[in-house]
Amino acid sequence: MPNAQLHKVSASPHSWRRLVMAPWVAVCIRLVVGALFVLAGFSKLVLPHAEVVAYIQQYPVIPSALVPLIATVLPWLEVVSGTALLIGFCTTPAALLIAAQLLSFSLLMLVIILRGVAIEDCGCFGNWGWHETPLQVLIRDLIMLVMLWPVVQRQRDVWSVDAWSQDAG
Amino acid sequence: MAKKSRSRERTPSMRQQRQEAERRRGRRRRGMLLGGLVLVLVVGIGLTVRYVQQRNLPIRLQGAVDNHYTLGPPGAAVVVKEFSDYT
Amino acid sequence: MEGALKRFEGKVQFVLYPFVLNSRSEVATEAALCAGEQGRFWDFHRLLFRRQAQWSHIVNPLDRLLEFATDLHLDTAALASCVKSDRMLKLIKADLAYGASLQVQSTPTLFVNNERIIGARPEVELVRVIQQELTRAQRPTP
Numbered sequence: 001m002p003n004a005q006l007h008k009v010s011a012s013p014h015s016w017r018r019l020v021m022a023p024w025v026a027v028c029i030r031l032v033v034g035a036l037f038v039l040a041g042f043s044k045l046v047l048p049h050a051e052v053v054a055y056i057q058q059y060p061v062i063p064s065a066l067v068p069l070i071a072t073v074l075p076w077l078e079v080v081s082g083t084a085l086l087i088g089f090c091t092t093p094a095a096l097l098i099a100a101q102l103l104s105f106s107l108l109m110l111v112i113i114l115r116g117v118a119i120e121d122c123g124c125f126g127n128w129g130w131h132e133t134p135l136q137v138l139i140r141d142l143i144m145l146v147m148l149w150p151v152v153q154r155q156r157d158v159w160s161v162d163a164w165s166q167d168a169g
Numbered sequence: 170m171a172k173k174s175r176s177r178e179r180t181p182s183m184r185q186q187r188q189e190a191e192r193r194r195g196r197r198r199r200g201m202l203l204g205g206l207v208l209v210l211v212v213g214i215g216l217t218v219r220y221v222q223q224r225n226l227p228i229r230l231q232g233a234v235d236n237h238y239t240l241g242p243p244g245a246a247v248v249v250k251e252f253s254d255y256t
Numbered sequence: 257m258e259g260a261l262k263r264f265e266g267k268v269q270f271v272l273y274p275f276v277l278n279s280r281s282e283v284a285t286e287a288a289l290c291a292g293e294q295g296r297f298w299d300f301h302r303l304l305f306r307r308q309a310q311w312s313h314i315v316n317p318l319d320r321l322l323e324f325a326t327d328l329h330l331d332t333a334a335l336a337s338c339v340k341s342d343r344m345l346k347l348i349k350a351d352l353a354y355g356a357s358l359q360v361q362s363t364p365t366l367f368v369n370n371e372r373i374i375g376a377r378p379e380v381e382l383v384r385v386i387q388q389e390l391t392r393a394q395r396p397t398p
Contacts, residue, residue: 038211045215046222048359054374076215083211089204127361161207165200166193222359227370229357236347238272238297240261245269246393247386251257252275252355253364255284255304256312 026154029147030085030095036144037082037098043126044075055123061111077101085151088160095151102141102148109138257366260382268386272301273351275363280317283339285348287321290338294330303328369393 044052052071056062062070081101084094105124112119112134121131132140230250234243261270274285284304291300303324304311311317311324318339325332338344358367366373366382369389373382 042215042218045219047361048222048226048372050372050374051359051361054362057375076212079211079215080208083208084204087204087207089200089207161200161204165197165203226358229354230367230370233354234269234271237351238292238301239269240258240298241269242266243269245267247264247268247369247389248367249257249261249268249270249386250273250367251270251364252273252351252358252360252366254275254277254281255288255308256278256281 023154023158026150027088027159029151030088030091030160033098033144033148033151034082034084034086034094037078037101038086039082039128040125041075041078041080041082043128044071044123045079047126051126052123055121055126058117058119058123059108059112060117061108061115088162091160091162092152095148099145099148099152102145106138106141106145109134109141113138257379257382259379260386263383264386264390267390273355274348275355275360275365276348276352277363280312280314282345282348283316283318284311284321286339286342286344287318287325287335289344289347290335291325291328291330293338294334296328296330299328300324300330 044055049068049071052075053067056067056071056074057064077097078101081094081097084090085098109122117134119134122134122137124130124132124137234248257270261268274281274288276282276285288297288300288304291297304321307324311320314320318336322332322336325335355365362374364374364376368382368385369392371385371389373385
């Protein structure tokens, strides 16, 4: 029947959109991305500052004058933005901040790959087990960037401080 | 008469609206407080971890010179400890 | 490093901790420490770095290292016996543990008093840091 067929064809992109925009999807993404950023930040905080500096110095495109500042600020930025996303506090700004970091890291890795700089371990998770190459980091970060879209779109979710504080009751 | 009954209807709902707005403000304040507290807690944990790590380093760096090859006088004001690998 | 040390002769003590990263390095470190028993540690140590390309790619470089020992007129039989006995392993493991306690992740890592320096740095930078520490050490304590 034509109506039923029309319904079936038009339901497919809508059902994907419904799935992606489902609350539990955004919650899972928040938890995964937030937790990863918290881990990444803490893995650098437990290292001596000079070790983090050494990791960042692997990237010759970063001006050497900025390296100590980045080594100081980056772990805290990751921890704070990751925690905010994890608990759903100021969710949209936190997600945008994380997206900005992911975009920066992705661009950095792309430049490193194009320049052919050999880096065995990006230093993304300090010495907590994960040793990723620039290509692996680029792929991972682009995936996370795409994953953040439902979170940014939804603005407020269940299982979040924002939802609790905005609930009209 | 009609005017009086309309004004009676308006007053309770305005009060309700005011109360609702107060409640919303209260919840937002509590939300900000909760979120802020969690962030402060996490930052506090990070600072503690860094402080403990760095505090112990000078203690661990003292001594451990015996049975190692050295150059220069013992008890010098500056001690350079090198960890290196031959490969 | 030795260039920097010459500048501050008498004021700076240098202590070496072998931080073994692989089995080839372990053999080389044992050989250097065993050469030390014959009073030639520093000569063997310098030779290992100077001729790094000749031995560091070999899976078991002992035979090549014994050739170096011959060049230094060492007792190669005693050296070989010392290396094969593994009696230097205790010191090597202790140094690895000590480095781990200081969160040494890569080599070379230097500590100029409490100041950590990671990676091979130009002599001028080492001199600057040593001078800084000497100045700090010479300041009267409050």
